[in-house]
Amino acid sequence: MSEFRMPSLGADMEAGTLVEWSVQPGDRVKRGDIIAAVETEKGIIEIEVFEDGVIDQLLVQPGKQVPVGTVLAMMHAAGEPLAPAAATMEAAVAQQTAATPPVPPAERPAVEVTQARPPVATPEQRVRVSPLARRLAAELGVDLQRVHGTGPHGAIERADVERAAAAPSAAATAPAPAVAKPDTAALQMGMRRAIAAAMARSKREIPHYYLETRIDMSQALRWLEAENQKRSIRERLLPAVVLLKAVARALGEVPELNGYWIEDRHQPQEAIHIGFAIALRQGGLIAPALHHVDLKSMDELMEAMRDLIMRARAGRLRSSEMTDATITVTNLGDLGVETVYGVIYPPQVALIGFGRIMEQPWAEQGMLGIRPVLTATLAADHRATDGRRGAQFLDALNRVLQRVETL
Amino acid sequence: MTETQIQETIFHVLGQIAPEADLSALPADADIREALSIDSFDHLNVLIGLHEALGVEIPESDYGQLTTLTQMIGYLAARVT
Numbered sequence A: 001m002s003e004f005r006m007p008s009l010g011a012d013m014e015a016g017t018l019v020e021w022s023v024q025p026g027d028r029v030k031r032g033d034i035i036a037a038v039e040t041e042k043g044i045i046e047i048e049v050f051e052d053g054v055i056d057q058l059l060v061q062p063g064k065q066v067p068v069g070t071v072l073a074m075m076h077a078a079g080e081p082l083a084p085a086a087a088t089m090e091a092a093v094a095q096q097t098a099a100t101p102p103v104p105p106a107e108r109p110a111v112e113v114t115q116a117r118p119p120v121a122t123p124e125q126r127v128r129v130s131p132l133a134r135r136l137a138a139e140l141g142v143d144l145q146r147v148h149g150t151g152p153h154g155a156i157e158r159a160d161v162e163r164a165a166a167a168p169s170a171a172a173t174a175p176a177p178a179v180a181k182p183d184t185a186a187l188q189m190g191m192r193r194a195i196a197a198a199m200a201r202s203k204r205e206i207p208h209y210y211l212e213t214r215i216d217m218s219q220a221l222r223w224l225e226a227e228n229q230k231r232s233i234r235e236r237l238l239p240a241v242v243l244l245k246a247v248a249r250a251l252g253e254v255p256e257l258n259g260y261w262i263e264d265r266h267q268p269q270e271a272i273h274i275g276f277a278i279a280l281r282q283g284g285l286i287a288p289a290l291h292h293v294d295l296k297s298m299d300e301l302m303e304a305m306r307d308l309i310m311r312a313r314a315g316r317l318r319s320s321e322m323t324d325a326t327i328t329v330t331n332l333g334d335l336g337v338e339t340v341y342g343v344i345y346p347p348q349v350a351l352i353g354f355g356r357i358m359e360q361p362w363a364e365q366g367m368l369g370i371r372p373v374l375t376a377t378l379a380a381d382h383r384a385t386d387g388r389r390g391a392q393f394l395d396a397l398n399r400v401l402q403r404v405e406t407l
Numbered sequence B: 001m002t003e004t005q006i007q008e009t010i011f012h013v014l015g016q017i018a019p020e021a022d023l024s025a026l027p028a029d030a031d032i033r034e035a036l037s038i039d040s041f042d043h044l045n046v047l048i049g050l051h052e053a054l055g056v057e058i059p060e061s062d063y064g065q066l067t068t069l070t071q072m073i074g075y076l077a078a079r080v081t
Helices: A085-099 A110-114 A131-140 A158-166 A168-173 A184-205 A218-229 A239-253 A298-314 A319-323 A387-401 B003-017 B040-054 B060-065 B069-079
Strands: A002-005 A015-021 A034-040 A043-048 A053-058 A065-067 A071-076 A208-216 A259-262 A265-268 A274-276 A327-331 A350-354 A358-364 A367-381
Touching (some): A043 A319, A208 A387, A218 A367, A239 A298, A298 B040, B003 B040, B003 B069
Parallel strands (some): A327 A350
Antiparallel strands (some): A002 A071, A015 A034, A015 A065, A053 A071, A208 A367, A259 A265, A350 A367
16 A cells, blocks of 8 residues: 655645546556646646556545645555555545645635646646647636537547637626636746746755866768758757767766765766756746656657657646756757856756857867857756866767767 | 748648747748747747648758748748649
């Protein structure tokens, strides 16, 4: 018998609102399965289960906001007999009630639960809504509770929302409920608060040091161009993919930069999960993890990145992606920035910044030429590593980018 | 296919990538990446969308010829069947 708790989906998260369950009591689940969706200040996150087993009971209703650590569901291992369930369950619930402030009954006004946080456009009962429909509903100010879903299992899809928005009578007769207002401003405020908390903590606690190097990208870009000539447009690679692979390879040489500083202790990690900073159109920033970058081919990485960016924008990231990153890469080259001095995302110990690849004068062997040049920076935690190791990392990165065909 | 139809297709593709953009206000000679704050990833998605909607092959070396709306229409009109 084990408890499934509200996970912490970031250094700054205190509470989350359960949006929906995707399992029911009796369902068999495998480690990594998505069992629920939770709304946080960084959007809606799909929550994965950590172990194989069977769901016994769901303890928190959709629509309810609960603190991190609150037991959301009870489950047992697949082989384990269903022990004196009722007693255990009651004990668990009692314990939880004692440990956390009493959770108001579902009938209490939503206002009380959602106070001082973005209104959740999510119904109390279980309604399936496609991410696109959810976003559209927020934009158009459509209350999802009043939308009739025509998708599989009554799921609400984009067309349903558009139909609802076009029907004037519903909006005219029904008093606009609080949750239906398109509140991009509140979402942005929540996002800013989350970024503020993490970044303030970073600058308060982490003694950053910064290193920077210029990298000749001629060889890498030539290789990429030749590769892309062989590919249909849908399979083409972006320079960002090459850079991520190169970072993963260089981390193999300087593994200390990949990991965490937790409880006064440096904890390097073996798996390389690169947090990839994605700017969101409505404002704000999110850096979900691309898992096992070192083990993926360029094509797999391109596909993973495509999927991650799309889900980040649609607000459908998974819990592991929010918590697993072992290092962050930020690429501001698209905005014409030449050099990025990053702020480390705690508890990570390093952040790699890439600027724009631009033609610059380049002196080599007594000759002056023009080369496509990339400025790569490392912001690293001086508690965990010293400048020497940081310098070795940037040197390794440079070497890898001079022979990308080996990646 | 007329240039008007091509423009409609371009708007449809851009609308999927940047749903919040007011495309009717997009200047014909503006760099769409700057005007709509489209990053390199979304830019590739725009070109993929155009390729799939119109069947036009767009080699990477031609990306620079598809910077503005006017350029896009010209490039695609010359190649669409």
